[in-house]
Structure formats: structure tokens, C-alpha cells
Amino acid sequence: DVKVTQSSRYLVKRTGEKVFLECVQDMDHENMFWYRQDPGLGLRLIYFSYDVKMKEKGDIPEGYSVSREKKERFSLILESASTNQTSMYLCASSKGHSNTEAFFGQGTRLTVV
Amino acid sequence: GDSVTQMEGPVTLSEEAFLTINCTYTATGYPSLFWYVQYPGEGLQLLLKATKADDKGSNKGFEATYRKETTSFHLEKGSVQVSDSAVYFCALIPLSGSARQLTFGSGTQLTVLP
Numbered sequence: 001d002v003k004v005t006q007s008s009r010y011l012v013k014r015t016g017e018k019v020f021l022e023c024v025q026d027m028d029h030e031n032m033f034w035y036r037q038d039p040g041l042g043l044r045l046i047y048f049s050y051d052v053k054m055k056e057k058g059d060i061p062e063g064y065s066v067s068r069e070k071k072e073r074f075s076l077i078l079e080s081a082s083t084n085q086t087s088m089y090l091c092a093s094s095k096g097h098s099n100t101e102a103f104f105g106q107g108t109r110l111t112v113v
Numbered sequence: 114g115d116s117v118t119q120m121e122g123p124v125t126l127s128e129e130a131f132l133t134i135n136c137t138y139t140a141t142g143y144p145s146l147f148w149y150v151q152y153p154g155e156g157l158q159l160l161l162k163a164t165k166a167d168d169k170g171s172n173k174g175f176e177a178t179y180r181k182e183t184t185s186f187h188l189e190k191g192s193v194q195v196s197d198s199a200v201y202f203c204a205l206i207p208l209s210g211s212a213r214q215l216t217f218g219s220g221t222q223l224t225v226l227p
Contacts, residue, residue: 004156031213042219043157043202050213058214090156094213099145099164099206102215104156 006105019078023091032074037088119218134188136203144205146186
């Protein structure tokens with residue numbers, strides 16, 4: 001079974017802190033994605049990556065950056081956390097160029113106080 | 114651009130009722146279509162998928178048929194259970210072009226009462 005693992009289920013951080021959300025997949029998938037999910041706004045794509053050291057902005061990249069140094073790991077970085085970044089963050093991965101489904105991690109509920 | 118329009122919720126049903134959640138899409142070419150389910154506090158799980166016109170995806174009693182002529186992929190279940198209470202997302206990936214990320218609908222909250 002494909003497994004996408006996010007490092008934390010729940011996280012509480014202070015305003016201004018640098019926050020790292022980690023995601024690891026074990027199926028050798030080329031594509032990895034970070035979404036945030038907010039009530040009434042659905043899922044919004046923050047960043048994605050199709051290859052190691054490659055990254056592309058999604059729909060709402062402001063205030064975030066990403067790192068993909070290894071194929072299996074995709075990190076989301078909040079450079080200076082703000083209260084409006086309190087949200088559920090979902091990582092996903094999928095295989096190469098095919099139009100197959102993405103597999104999701106269990107989510108990280110981040111609260112910025 | 115590609116888009117997915119889903120029936121707005123929340124939807125509340127009694128156990129054993131029939132469920133339909135409408136989903137229509139706009140896309141160039143023939144995308145692959147998916148239904149994902151999200152149980153409370155969890156990530157998204159793939160429920161079913163269809164990759165070409167007239168395909169029927171099915172899983173756990175849920176079904177959806179890829180209708181090219183109406184650009185629809187409606188989710189149905191004949192008899193819902195309390196355990197089906199969750200948020201359901203319709204999504205697509207285009208067949209052509211460079212995009213590999215899913216485009217999601219807004220999600221439909223389903224609550225099933227005993």
C-alpha cells in the first residue's frame with residue numbers, strides 16, 4: 001500500500017516562528033503536493049514538485065516555501081508563521097506523467113497563536 | 114481552466130436512504146475523474162475513479178459513471194450507513210497537457226442519522 005506520512009498530526013506554533021511540515025512517501029512517486037484546507041474554501045494548492053529539487057507555485061504560495069532534496073521527502077516551510085496560516089495541511093503524492101490518483105497523508109492541523 | 118462543480122452541502126440523510134451527490138466538470142479533452150472521501154480529522158482517501166467515458170467506478174457500495182455528454186460524475190449509494198458520514202470531494206486530472214495536480218470541487222458534507 002502507498003503510504004504518505006506527515007510528521008505531525010497536531011502542531012501549535014507562535015506567531016513569527018519558522019515552521020517546518022514534513023512529508024514522506026514510500027512509493028517512489030515523482031509528484032508531490034502541499035494543500036491547505038479551510039472551511040468553506042475547500043482544498044487549495046500551495047506548492048508542488050515533479051522532481052527532486054524542482055518546485056512550482058500553486059494557487060496560494062505567499063508566505064510559504066518548499067524543499068525537495070530527496071525524491072521521497074517534500075517539506076513545507078512557513079518562513080514566519082502568522083495566525084492566518086492556522087489550517088489543516090495535506091500532503092499528497094502521485095506517479096509520474098500518468099493521470100492516476102494522488103495519495104494523501106493524514107493531515108497536519110496547525111494552529112498559530 | 115479546468116474546474117469541478119459539486120453539489121453544495123451539507124446533506125443530511127437517514128440511515129438506509131438513497132444518496133446522490135452531483136458533480137460536473139469543465140476540462141479540455143477527457144480527464145480522469147475521482148471521488149475522494151475525508152472522515153473527520155483524517156486526510157483524503159480515494160473512494161473510486163473512472164478514466165474514460167462510460168466507465169463506472171465503484172467501491173464500498175458507492176458508484177459513479179463518467180458521462181462525457183453531460184460532463185458529469187455523480188456519486189450514488191443505494192443505502193447509506195452512519196459510518197458514511199464524511200466529506201466527499203469530486204476531482205479531476207486532465208489527460209493532456211503538463212498538469213499532474215488534481216483539481217477539486219468544494220466538497221460536500223454528508224451526515225447520516227441513525
